[in-house]
Amino acid sequence: MGVSFVKVYKANCNKLFFDNMVNENLVKDVVKEPYKYGFVTDIETEKIEKGLNEDIIKLISQKKEEPKFLLDFRLKAFKKWQKMKEPDWAALGYKKIDYQDIIYYSAPKQKEKISSLDEVDPKLLETFDKLGIPLTEQKKLTNVAVDAVFDSVSIATTFREELAEHGVIFCSISEAVKNHADLIEKYLGTVVPASDNYFAALNSAVFSDGSFVYIPKGITCPMDLSSYFRINSGDSGQFERTLIIAEESSSVSYLEGCTAPMFDTNTLHAAVVELIALDDASIKYSTVQNWYAGDEEGIGGIFNFVTKRGKCLGKRSKISWSQVETGSAITWKYPSCLLLGEESVGEFYSVALTNNLQQADTGTKMIHIGPKTKSTIVSKGISAGNSKNSYRGLVKMGTKATGSRNYSQCDSMLIGDQASANTFPYIKSQQPNSEIEHEASTCRISEDQLFYLQSRGIEFEEAVSMMVSGFCRDVFNQLPMEFAAEADKLLALKLEGSVG
């Protein structure tokens, strides 16, 4: 039964692809692998009322027992946000967001103070278990420390003691505000100021939780650090804030994963991530984003408006972003590097896959300020279904960026004949003694390529995913190993039934 079903599906795929004529009934017959992470955890939550005003912000700050400087930071950001306009320059179309119809704080109810994982609601542990992120002592991943964030709060962080032995701080940002207020006050908002953009201002006003990482001088973080963000409730936004500081000659590799249940409404996710690298420090930040993307008709899904930026403050410092963006109804995201330190290095490796009616406008900014700075951009966009996938990037050479270099490569792959791909590279150079190189290409998976692989015994779907992985190889090579395998699988899953 199962086998014959698969067969029908496969045959349909072939037909759809090769006919170029979309047959309605066939499309309906095509079974789709459901979004694996679409379940909702039934848990009692503490939510505040909908809407956004000063009182709400004070309430959030009060709930988190924050020091005054942080409340002031939030209120200032809120004032700025009120004067700002939602940006409309991205190649995205979506229904206007009603910011008063969102809940800005939602947390699973649990004991006031949790001293060990045993006191965490088993339902929460089970949720993360189901997502493949076991947190309990017996089952936790052996080589990665995890900070698990559920809606507005961090649930648990593993390996804290082990990391503390090396002087590495890895905790939720709420805890950091309490225990390391000096570092927060010194660095928060220094890379992405509250006034940076509309969504960053909103985040600065209402951010609830996120991760904090501090790597002391000379320390190579003994294991990968990772945050896993889970949106559970349908009507609250998620506004996480992450801050990573790498002191002189230190290094860290940080991974980030995200999923959300399937709702037929859109949920807003507006995060801010700030990275700071001092002399000779290096930060590698990898993301696999798999927020719920909405259904085939474009109903539901996460609106993902994210500001990620790293500051290479020190000489010879290095910040490397790698991202695999497969989820969200809307993605608006430009992980960037400010290259201040002499000979500092910025990198951006990205795979963005859109299917059905997903829209992504993503890319990077490499701002060369210091001399002899170097940046590399490799972007791979894959558009299937009726989706729209745009690369938008800025490479800027400042007046002092003498001897600096950039290399950019932006490739797009189209699957089917309804998807679109755009590339918007912006280049600004104020320094004649610098080099900027840009390459771009667009390709399509051809019938001949598919037939060639199939005629060698390779199944249709596997053939498509082989070619997609081949296309993304330059980026996958940059991902931490277990992440690369995960990303590969995720792309294959996302593409199932898309070749029509």
Place this chain on the structure above:
Amino acid sequence: MQSKMKEPDPILEVENLSASTDNLQILKGVSLTVYPGEIHAIMGRNGCGKSTLSKIIAGHPSYNITDGDIKFLGENINSLEPEERSQSGIFLGFQYPIEIPGVSNLEFLRVSTNARRKFLNKEELDTFDFEELVKEKLEIVKMDQAFLSRSVNQGFSGGEKKRNEILQMALLEPKIAILDETDSGLDIDALRIVASGIKKISNAQTGIILITHYQRLLDEIKPNYVHVMSDGQIIKTGESDLALELEEKGYEWTDNFIKET
């Protein structure tokens, strides 16, 4: 020849096969039977339907079978997917092997070989075991290991592409191999390597169909039968000397056969 012995079962039976693409009738009733150990050559002008026949046997989705059957080891395979045909032992050597950027040749060969092995209930090979196997097979086509780390066919010369096809044939150990103009674009040395490769791989249990324009491949691999195709039909079948006669007299000579029939 084998009249007193029990005849072995045929590997491939093409029965009165007609096929079209874009409403254009390309095959108009082709029949062909290949027994184990046999080598068949198909010759004919460009556009006569030789390549189409090979693609249809391999399951290309662009063609519709309008009449007739293809049987492989006695089973009708008209509706099988190309990958199922390959797994069960049908091999098509492409006239123009396709480039697949970013996909490593080694990985491609391994996945392909394992798909066939799985079908044969043989153990699938991990990267290390596969490398051992592929090194052995590289000898057959005198290819360098450097080919394995490159993307599938990308930047290969014409001769390298064809040798890569024969390497695939060696790994897949098909029951029947259809080689579509494998000899075209090869210099004499490359032709010898390819031809000796084909001979090494084939045996008394396998069948081979060579699609070619030239006698020079048939000098290296002597066919049992030569078929001449014209306008979607096999218009004449003979033994290996038919190819020689054809080379001497040209395809114009075969036009008379159509008039006769």
